Amino acid sequence: MNMLILLQATTSPPSDWVLFWGHFHPLIVHLPIGFLLIAGLLELDRLTRRNSVSPHTITLILFWSAVSATMACIFGYMLSLAGGYDTETLSSHKWQGIAVAIFAWLAWSVKSENLGRIISFAPLLYLPALGIALVLLLSTGHLGGNLTHGSDYLTQYAPGPIRSLAGLSPKQPEIKFEPITDVNQAKVYQQIINPILQTRCVQCHNADKSKAGLRLDSPDKITKGSEDGPVLVAGKSSNSDLVKVCLLPEEDDHHMPPKGKPQLTESQIALLTWWIDQGATFDKKVSDLKVNDAIRPVLASLGGNGPVETGGSNVAASGPAPESPVLTMKLPAADPKVIDEVKKAGLLVLPLSKEQNQLEVSAVNARTFNDAQASILPKLSKQIVWLRLGDTEISDATLTQLAKLKNLQKLHLEQTKITDAGLKQLKGLTNLEYLNLYGTVITDAGLADLANLKNLKTVYLWQTKVTEQGISELKKALPKLDVIGGLDEKAIAELAKTAAEQKSEESKKP
Incomplete structure (x- = not known):
């Protein structure tokens, strides 16, 4: 068994076909559970109430339970090849599952009288085989739950009397995070970063369940990283998988947290990015680190009773970054018919402020949203303040329509077909403060057009074609701009070379 585990660890990653079929395990596994339980209940009813149940019926149920x-x-087994599960629990779950199948086949072969033709005492094996299959079924299901949800999933909320009866240890108190009374004196990891990890990541990356070999429940485990290497590079959030996976489209298999789980907010991603860029230390206070204009309002929103200081330099005179004027502006109410029209295009329309009529429009559930449909957006030109068009089918033609949204403050264009030519259309968006261009083909030429957006505070450039020179030129024009991501071709080539070398070294391991 240990040899099998070793072979799994050293062989090449499973193919997409293997993982595709492996993901059907949670669906298929409920069938033998249902079939075996029904067979057991029918036999119990037959034995206790002497009811006549057709032997053929039970035989058929047992056959499909075994299959x-x-x-x-x-x-x-295919699913297990993806890794990320506790080895000991996985091994027990696997072998008990195999035993369930074996005893289900044994029970069927006896009930169908096939085995009786060969072994005279076979009928005596029927009830023991069925009973063992049912007991193993319960145990295997429990271990499967442990692999998916953690070892304390069933007992996590068990009341005191039940815990005592079952011999369980007293319930552990819920993790309580130290409240932030003064954001300047807040401990960055303990009071800001750890709460994010505990509420969004630790459920799948803990001592009982460490997907990809990664644990995020303690500083030393975070520093250690996953089976693929470090997940954060101190001082370089653009090279840190801890942030990269959060920015992938939610449908991507590598996106974290997985689809369906509570996702990180933009503020939480911004805080993780800032922490890593500032060295990913575990013992510093906010006042010990550099706080730029982009992260200052995020920190201020965490609580505290004073303006945020930065790196020992008191900026109390200027106070926290002022709120965007467009967020305090009283706007005319949108036409309900237009809102209904926008919703029919598959877009979500969410009020940011009912009193001031600002709206957020999102294509999170409309991945096929395209240029032809974008012509509807200018009908809400005064009300749209936040717009999310990431991972849709729009191109530069849509940006011509977006140029009419003069109150736009936050714009998501990640993973779309926009180019440098399209960015020229955004020059008139004087209220734009946030722009996400992740995963686009934008180059330095496109960045040059952003220099006219004097209120721009944050721009995401992960996996684009910009260079360090282009970023440097943009920073000269907008000194307070926070650029997140962005690697030149040389840096990308270096990363690819390093990854290839690591893969080569792994393949040489015995």
Whole structure:
């Protein structure tokens, strides 16, 4: 068994076909559970109430329980190749699952009288085989739950009397984070970063369940990283997988947290990025680190009773960054018919302020949103303040329509087909403060057009074609701009070379 685990650890990653079928395990595994339980209940009813249940009916149920249990074993093995599970628990779950299938086949072969033709005492094996299959089914299901949700999933909220009866340790108190009374004196990791990780990441990356070999429940485990290497590079958030995976489209298999789980907010991603860029230390206070204009209002929103200081330099005279004027502006109410029209295009329309009529429009559920449909957006030109068009089918033609949204403050264009030519259309958006261009083909030429956006505070440039020179020129024009991501071709080539070398070294391991 240990040899099998070793072979799994050293072989090449499983193919997409293997993982595709492996993901059917949670679906298939419910079939043998249902079939075996029904067979057990029918037999119990037959024995206790002397009811006549057709032997053919039970035989058929047992046959499909054995078939589905076998399929669950095969798909479960494929799923296990993805890694990220506790080895000991996974091994027990696997072998108990195989045993369920074996005893299900044994029970069927006896009930169908196939085995009786070969072994005279076979009928005596029927009830023990069915009973063992049912007991193993419960145990295997429990271990499967532990792999998915953690070892304390069933008992986490058990009341005191039940815990005592079951011999469980007293319930651990909920993690309580130290409140922030003065943001300047707040401990960055302990009071700001750790709460984010605990509420968004630790559920899948802890001592009982460490997907990809990664644990995020303590500083030393965070520093250690995953089975693929470090997940953060101190001082370089653009090279840190801890942030990269949060910026991937939610449908991407590598996006974290997984789809369906509570996602990180933009503010939380900004805080993680800032922490890593400032060295990813575990013992510093906010006042010990450099606080730029982009992160200052995020920190101020965490609580405290004073303006945020930066790196020992008191900026109390200037106070926190002022709120965007467009967020305090009283705007005319939108036409309800237009809002309905926008919703029919698949977009979400969310009020930012009912009193002031600002709106957020999002295409999070409309990935096929395109240039032709974008012509509807200018009908809400005064009300749209935040616009999310990331990962849709729009191109530069849509940016011509966006140029009419004069009150736009936050714009998501990540993973779209926009180019440098399209960015020229945004020159008139004087209220724009946030721009996400992640995963686009924008180059230095496009960055040059952003220099006219004097209120721009944050721009995301991950996986674009910009260079350090282009970023440097943009920073000269907008000194207070916070540029997140952005690597030149040389840096990308260096990263690719390093990754290839690591992969080569892994393949040489015995």
